[in-house]
Amino acid sequence: VAAVTGTLSGAPGRFARGLRELAPGTWAWLQPDGGLGEANAGLVCGDGASLLVDTLWDRRLARDMLDAMEPHTRGAPIRTVVNTHSDGDHWWGNAEAPADAEIVTSEASARAMRRDVSPRELALLQRLLAVAARLPGTAGAGPRRSRDAFAPFDFGGVRQRRPDRTFSGTTTLDAGGREVRLVEVGPAHSAGDAVVHVPDARVVFAADVLWVGVAPIMWAGPVDNWLRAIDTLLELDAEIYVPGHGDVGTRADVERVGAYWRWLTVRAREQHAAGRGRMDAARAILADDGYARWADWAEAERIVANVDALYRGFGGRDPVGARGPARLAIMRDIAALGAERASPRASA
Numbered sequence: 001v002a003a004v005t006g007t008l009s010g011a012p013g014r015f016a017r018g019l020r021e022l023a024p025g026t027w028a029w030l031q032p033d034g035g036l037g038e039a040n041a042g043l044v045c046g047d048g049a050s051l052l053v054d055t056l057w058d059r060r061l062a063r064d065m066l067d068a069m070e071p072h073t074r075g076a077p078i079r080t081v082v083n084t085h086s087d088g089d090h091w092w093g094n095a096e097a098p099a100d101a102e103i104v105t106s107e108a109s110a111r112a113m114r115r116d117v118s119p120r121e122l123a124l125l126q127r128l129l130a131v132a133a134r135l136p137g138t139a140g141a142g143p144r145r146s147r148d149a150f151a152p153f154d155f156g157g158v159r160q161r162r163p164d165r166t167f168s169g170t171t172t173l174d175a176g177g178r179e180v181r182l183v184e185v186g187p188a189h190s191a192g193d194a195v196v197h198v199p200d201a202r203v204v205f206a207a208d209v210l211w212v213g214v215a216p217i218m219w220a221g222p223v224d225n226w227l228r229a230i231d232t233l234l235e236l237d238a239e240i241y242v243p244g245h246g247d248v249g250t251r252a253d254v255e256r257v258g259a260y261w262r263w264l265t266v267r268a269r270e271q272h273a274a275g276r277g278r279m280d281a282a283r284a285i286l287a288d289d290g291y292a293r294w295a296d297w298a299e300a301e302r303i304v305a306n307v308d309a310l311y312r313g314f315g316g317r318d319p320v321g322a323r324g325p326a327r328l329a330i331m332r333d334i335a336a337l338g339a340e341r342a343s344p345r346a347s348a
């Protein structure tokens, strides 16, 4: 297998792609730059058995990862797979895992997986974006951005293999004699987020409640749950935090995400009180001097989704979060704002 070092679209990555050893028998699988579908995974190898955390978005990505892990799993086959949550980029590769491995996720994530968008629907979306991308000028700018972001992924051959076992709250798994703890912290990013703690390695696979170098996105909420999840992450006995997207981080990265949510909640409340829609609110908040603290994060435009989720919380609406057409509409707005920020003059 030829080593792919950069992002999936071929650009040079901001961090190295592939396996990174975090502690003895404990690896992260990293996909720069942590953008759409560029999800991370993890491997915990024990005595004669291993545990895999998440399986990426399509067959090829899952196969490449499992091939790279093979030297480690040859003597310790993957017996358990954890799906941290219901977004496809964390579980649609399940069918590539060993057939006899048991797949575990939270009950809330299992429910969300059943009602979420299917691979066929995403493949259809890719074709629609290719058409919309031909619209001239700014009308096509958002679709072109989305088309390019989805381009590295092939949903055609994805067979959805659903988890075998669910849990609620916390549960403890065994990886060849090593303890692995699952802690449900959702709904926050998604309906049923769970984080994976490996106490003997002082490592946490924090899934999509942690993002490093890239803006977080809140599909579910409420934000108070996300802030509680941040506290939970900091209370675990750990020093290495693998985000769902982005480079491997530390406690400081966890705290930074918490600070983002606290600041954004205040700003979004002001925008909500002023009666501004989510797009105008997002523009105003990104232009605020206070945002400079997170200006190094990629994909700042995701703030549209976060404003929308916060607005829903202020209005006491829909605790389950945005899905289906509402989610697609938010993705369209994110792409439009991203295109606008990429060429501010063209859209002025």
Ligand SMILES: [Zn+2]
Pocket (backbone or CB within 6 Å): 039, 087, 089, 090, 208, 244, 245
């Ligand atoms: Zn993700």
